[in-house]
Amino acid sequence: MIEYVLMIIAVLGCVLALMQRDLLKAAILTGINGACVAFLFQFLLAPDVALTQAIVGAAIVPVFLALAVYKTQRTDDK
Amino acid sequence: MNELIPLMVIIPIACGLLLNLLHKKDTAIKILAIVVAIVLPIIPLLSNYGLHYFGGHAPLIENPILLETLPSQISQSALAIFHPAITYSYESLQKLFIFVLGIVAFFAIFTSLNETKKVSGPYMFLMFMGTAAVTALLLSNDIFHMYIFFEIAALCQVGIILVSSTKENYETALKYMILGSIGGPLLLLGIGFILGAVGSVNISDIIYAINQNLVNPFSQTFLIGFGLILFGWLYASGLPPFHTIKSSIYSKALPHSAALLQSFTVVTFIAMGLVIFRIFSYLPFLKVIILVFSLIAMILGVTMAIIQTDIRRILGFLAVGELGYIGIGLGIGTTLSITAGLFQAVNEILITALLFIGFGTVFYLTNSSDTKKLGGLITQNPKIAIMVLLGGFAMAGVPPFNGFQSKLMIIESALKAGFPEISIIAVLVSIVTFMVFMKAFYSVYLKPKPQDLSIVNENIPKSTILSIAVLLIICLIIGLFPQLVTDNISPFVAGLI
Amino acid sequence: MIDIVIDTQLASLFTSAAFIIVGLFAAIFLDNIIKKIIGIAFIEEGANLFIVTLGYKPGGIVPIFLPGMDAEWFALNSAYPLPHALVLTSIVIGASTLAVMLAIAIVLYKKHGTLSTSEILGDK
Numbered sequence: 001m002i003e004y005v006l007m008i009i010a011v012l013g014c015v016l017a018l019m020q021r022d023l024l025k026a027a028i029l030t031g032i033n034g035a036c037v038a039f040l041f042q043f044l045l046a047p048d049v050a051l052t053q054a055i056v057g058a059a060i061v062p063v064f065l066a067l068a069v070y071k072t073q074r075t076d077d078k
Numbered sequence: 079m080n081e082l083i084p085l086m087v088i089i090p091i092a093c094g095l096l097l098n099l100l101h102k103k104d105t106a107i108k109i110l111a112i113v114v115a116i117v118l119p120i121i122p123l124l125s126n127y128g129l130h131y132f133g134g135h136a137p138l139i140e141n142p143i144l145l146e147t148l149p150s151q152i153s154q155s156a157l158a159i160f161h162p163a164i165t166y167s168y169e170s171l172q173k174l175f176i177f178v179l180g181i182v183a184f185f186a187i188f189t190s191l192n193e194t195k196k197v198s199g200p201y202m203f204l205m206f207m208g209t210a211a212v213t214a215l216l217l218s219n220d221i222f223h224m225y226i227f228f229e230i231a232a233l234c235q236v237g238i239i240l241v242s243s244t245k246e247n248y249e250t251a252l253k254y255m256i257l258g259s260i261g262g263p264l265l266l267l268g269i270g271f272i273l274g275a276v277g278s279v280n281i282s283d284i285i286y287a288i289n290q291n292l293v294n295p296f297s298q299t300f301l302i303g304f305g306l307i308l309f310g311w312l313y314a315s316g317l318p319p320f321h322t323i324k325s326s327i328y329s330k331a332l333p334h335s336a337a338l339l340q341s342f343t344v345v346t347f348i349a350m351g352l353v354i355f356r357i358f359s360y361l362p363f364l365k366v367i368i369l370v371f372s373l374i375a376m377i378l379g380v381t382m383a384i385i386q387t388d389i390r391r392i393l394g395f396l397a398v399g400e401l402g403y404i405g406i407g408l409g410i411g412t413t414l415s416i417t418a419g420l421f422q423a424v425n426e427i428l429i430t431a432l433l434f435i436g437f438g439t440v441f442y443l444t445n446s447s448d449t450k451k452l453g454g455l456i457t458q459n460p461k462i463a464i465m466v467l468l469g470g471f472a473m474a475g476v477p478p479f480n481g482f483q484s485k486l487m488i489i490e491s492a493l494k495a496g497f498p499e500i501s502i503i504a505v506l507v508s509i510v511t512f513m514v515f516m517k518a519f520y521s522v523y524l525k526p527k528p529q530d531l532s533i534v535n536e537n538i539p540k541s542t543i544l545s546i547a548v549l550l551i552i553c554l555i556i557g558l559f560p561q562l563v564t565d566n567i568s569p570f571v572a573g574l575i
Numbered sequence: 576m577i578d579i580v581i582d583t584q585l586a587s588l589f590t591s592a593a594f595i596i597v598g599l600f601a602a603i604f605l606d607n608i609i610k611k612i613i614g615i616a617f618i619e620e621g622a623n624l625f626i627v628t629l630g631y632k633p634g635g636i637v638p639i640f641l642p643g644m645d646a647e648w649f650a651l652n653s654a655y656p657l658p659h660a661l662v663l664t665s666i667v668i669g670a671s672t673l674a675v676m677l678a679i680a681i682v683l684y685k686k687h688g689t690l691s692t693s694e695i696l697g698d699k
Contacts, residue, residue, distance in 0.1 A: 003583055003586070004586060007586055007587065007589075007590040010590060011590060011593045011597070014593075014594060014598075014617050015597060017613055018597065018601050018610055018613065023607075023609050023610075026609070026610065026613060027613075030613055033617075033620070034620070037620055037623075037624060040590070040624065041624075041627055043583065044587060044627050044628060044631045044654075045630070045631055045632065045635055045636070045638070045653075045654035046627050046630065046637075046654065046658075046659045046662070047637055048663065049623075049627055049659050049662050049663055049666070052663055052666050056666050056667065056669075056670045057666070060670055061616060061670060061673060064673060064674055065609065065612070065613065065677065067677075068609060068612075068677040068680060068681055069609060072609070072680065072681060072684040072690055073684070076609070076610065076690070077691075149646075149647055149650075151647075152650075222664075225665070226664055226665075229668045230668075233671070233672065233675060236679075240679070248679055248682050248683050248686070249683065249695060249696055252676070252679045252680070252683060252692075252695070252696070255672070255676050255679065256602065256611060256615070256676075259602070259615040259618070259619075259672055259676065260599070260602055260603075260615065260618065262619075262668075262672070263595075263615075263618045263619045263621070263622040266622045266665055267595070267621075267622045267625060270622065270625050270626040270629060270658075273626065273629060273657070273658065273661075274629040277655070277657075278657075279657070279661070
């Protein structure tokens with residue numbers, strides 16, 4: 001059952017990340033999404049991929065995004 | 079010597095990484111880059127034809143002792159024939175293209191070392207890495223491996239534009255990257271569909287599975303996979319709708335790296351196009367699709383080249399238009415036409431490299447490439463002007479150059495296959511190409527020199543003149559003895575159909 | 576009345592499709608560069624999830640061969656490991672592409688003072 005919850009959180013996280021005005025929040029939500037996908041990989045019997053995804057998707061990608069936001073501007077002005 | 083096959087990819091990658099480390103040690107970079115650039119075209123000549131299995135994991139059927147110990151579900155099924163390792167297949171076609179690519183890479187690196195005042199380690203790294211990536215694309219017999227090097231080649235092309243420090247290079251790079259990051263995952267998705275249907279990413283295995291009716295090749299899975307892989311191919315080779323971004327990529331790079339970039343594009347076009355042709359040749363509409371995209375590329379390429387005023391933009395669009403000829407060769411799909419198309423690819427790599435380096439001297443002399451501001455440069459250096467003119471003749475298909483031989487073959491094959499319309503369009507596009515080229519040539523070299531044109535650098539380096547001359551001589555030799563090239567292509571094509 | 580059983584594999588395929596659609600929407604229609612890049616990361620994630628899902632076997636085991644296992648039983652019950660090996664590479668490729676794009680975005684922000692793609696690419 002947990003995997004269905006994870007899938008819903010992952011999709012919601014991905015939609016919410018794109019709806020944020022604050023880009024830092026968007027970066028953090030990307031991390032949540034990446035972590036959910038990492039757990040999903042574990043449920044899909046791929047523990048090696050899950051480890052990589054946990055590092056890349058939940059740590060490296062959000063940190064890169066946050067660094068880019070830090071170097072540029074924080075709000076998405078439309 | 080089959081051990082040399084992986085070295086064709088490993089040597090440039092290792093050399094590139096080393097050059098990146100040696101940043102700021104100029105003489106060391108120069109010596110290493112020149113030595114490796116000389117080695118690059120030599121390795122394919124020394125290597126034997128054959129297959130290389132990474133990790134030594136040959137298919138089970140080649141190892142009868144191991145096969146006997148396995149349960150019968152494996153030894154009796156197709157699994158015994160499938161390739162467990164990444165496989166490189168090295169044949170006459172690969173030899174030819176890697177050799178030509180090595181020559182162009184050598185001249186691009188050679189001229190760039192002499193034209194730029196400050197030798198940049200990262201720049202050399204990107205050039206070598208890109209060369210390695212497209213070499214791997216040609217060699218690999220594995221669609222996932224193809225995807226990896228497709229991405230590496232795209233990243234290297236972006237990197238080459240970024241370090242070129244021309245005007246607005248970052249904007250173009252961003253556009254190319256966004257399109258590429260949409261095209262790349264879609265290609266991966268297409269590979270995923272094929273993997274899901276067949277269970278292997280090796281091209282020989284996929285073809286085996288299709289031929290033995292292990293899978294239904296007309297199922298939706300295959301068709302969606304085909305569409306997505308086709309999209310990736312269109313992006314990588316700059317066919318419409320990506321022709322504009324591709325030609326602006328060329329115009330934002332420095333001339334010698336543009337020469338290399340167009341060779342990457344042509345080789346990627348060939349490598350991925352042949353993969354698509356090998357896997358999906360059973361689809362009745364495949365040839366029509368390739369033909370349609372190629373014709374659109376030819377027509378859009380030359381018509382958009384007419385209205386440009388920047389010589390690098392003009393050359394970029396002409397290069398895209400010339401790609402259409404190769405596509406026509408593949409699209410008609412007879413032995414003669416595919417041979418002609420691949421022959422045209424070899425010629426295009428050489429001629430366009432010549433033209434980019436040749437017109438690059440104009441940019442080097444005046445720091446401008448706008449045809450409205452240029453003029454009268456024939457007095458500055460008549461030798462280069464004449465060689466560039468001859469290069470233009472070769473591109474437009476004037477005898478006795480190589481462009482004439484390959485275009486003649488394409489037109490002949492179109493007539494034989496019963497497509498007279500295509501041959502007429504090919505001739506017309508060739509004429510327009512010549513016209514566009516002559517217009518650019520006139521406005522750069524022949525028209526009176528404008529008052530405000532300032533010459534930045536007086537002397538063109540001898541190495542540049544040498545590069546152009548050697549490329550021109552190669553074009554002339556291929557034009558006089560086309561069998562030097564076609565003899566390498568035809569056995570491969572015979573095995574293809 | 577037809578029972579539609581949504582098992583893990585099908586649900587995960589739907590998830591990957593949702594990722595790709597949301598990502599494509601963001602990469603094509605959103606104006607902010609960072610959001611576009613996030614969208615591209617989602618497309619990559621969706622493609623990876625799709626390929627990993629292909630190797631899934633309902634009720635199977637993780638494809639790690641432990642000593643003492645029966646080889647035939649293992650071959651029939653383990654998940655298919657080839658897609659996993661492929662996805663490992665493509666995750667890394669995705670991260671490096673993202674890093675390059677973010678670097679370009681930072682340089683362009685310093686030049687133009689905005690993150691809006693229409694303003695950066697529009698004025699030519």
